[in-house]
Amino acid sequence: MTVIARRDLVSPGTRNAFRSLATDLTVRTVAELWEGHGFAPVAPEDLKYSDPGQRRTEFMRYAEGVDWADDSHVRRALLVFEDYIRTYRDPDEEGTPRWLEDIKVRLGRDGYHLNDDGRISWINPPVLMRDLSGLNDPSGILVELERIRRDLTTDPQGAIGAAKQLIEATAKTTLRELGVVVEKNRDVPILVAMVHKELRLDAASAPDGPDGSKAIKKILSGVINIAVGVAELRNQGFGSGHGQASAPAGLGVRHARLTVNAAVTWCELILDTMTDPSAPWRNSRSGDGPTLPETRTPAP
Template sequence: MRIVEDYLSLPEWLQDNDRELYAALYGGEDAVTLDELQAVGDFLKIQDVDEHAARIRRGLRDDPAQAIGSSKELLETVFKAILDLRGNGSETKLDIPQLLHAASSKLGFNAGGHRDGGPGADQRRKLFGALANIVSLTAELRNSGFGTGHGGAHRPQLDVPTARLVVSAAVAVATFYLEAYSVEFEGDPAHDS
């Protein structure tokens, strides 16, 4: 059945054409977060976001390691899209902390808090620090063998609740960065759709 689903791109087709059946088969708490991510990815015309979201949806049910690996790749894709890095040249070969720092700087999320240092700047600074920790820990978990990538035999397994937490947090960070980029440079997707 999984092969037929993948061949037909059934989850994606149902999401576009029969949301009720899609929700019954694939829905759950992760659907809303991934739907928001895909909506802003569509608004910005970043096709790779859809592909990562589809892998994450499938992985959360059947392969948590794939979902964690795809979450790390999603974060890299988002940061590279914000920085307009394309292709496989040396200019795109940045590690995830470098990508996060550059994307945050472009959006004005610096050590001082947020763009203007106004009310709530200290809290925003702490929140952005927490986002950076989520990005870093997602990459560390993936690189430690809990996610796909780097090959490996006898891969350690995370329990499903922890894998869902990692994935949900990474998707939330990716969505935040895309929405912030969209509002800053492209217009507000909530008002332009």
């Protein structure tokens, strides 16, 4: 299994700034702010942080239980941080206090915006909100998601290239999880067709019910065209991966967003179908090769 480094979505410096706020709160308040968003403390023997301050230690008992590289964990943790700001801030204080300005700068470096009401939002949000823990090895998908996150608003050509590679990585990961051997250099249209066949998302093998309805078949046909179109756009020189004599003229962020959103539509369909315990493909493969485990709920 290939292991890749997962980037923390909130830096240690930003987390430390919020930890400092706990110094002036009660231990009970520190715990309640975390538990209000579904987080649980790590066991005392598992706590790596050492500090004589009881409140800061209580903060870290919860912070160490957060997967800071996981989108869903971080979204909830940001809600906790919003509550910390509202709880700590003096409502009668005029202007922006220095501690809040420091937090705003730190969040900005991490890719977040803190508005005047204390709301934290993603400047460049994740594009694929799916739990990948049910996959044996999601590293190929994670690499492309990180590329998209990095390039979407700064390098449209790079984002388009990563969108095509996200489709390719999702297709290859799906087929590997299903025990299907894939030739190394298969083109994206062939990979997409193979995935749809294995998951019974093609017209020929769709079962009765909603999956086999004419409307769903039309939608699935469109989704296949979307995936193939993303690959064609990249291959026509609008995406990274091929050296060009001249940079593509007129390519902008809107083209990158269109392409990335198109790629994500297809990838979410495939991942949702893979992790659906009642998806038709599971019945067709029972007793015939491995099946993917059902979706796991991330631990808080």
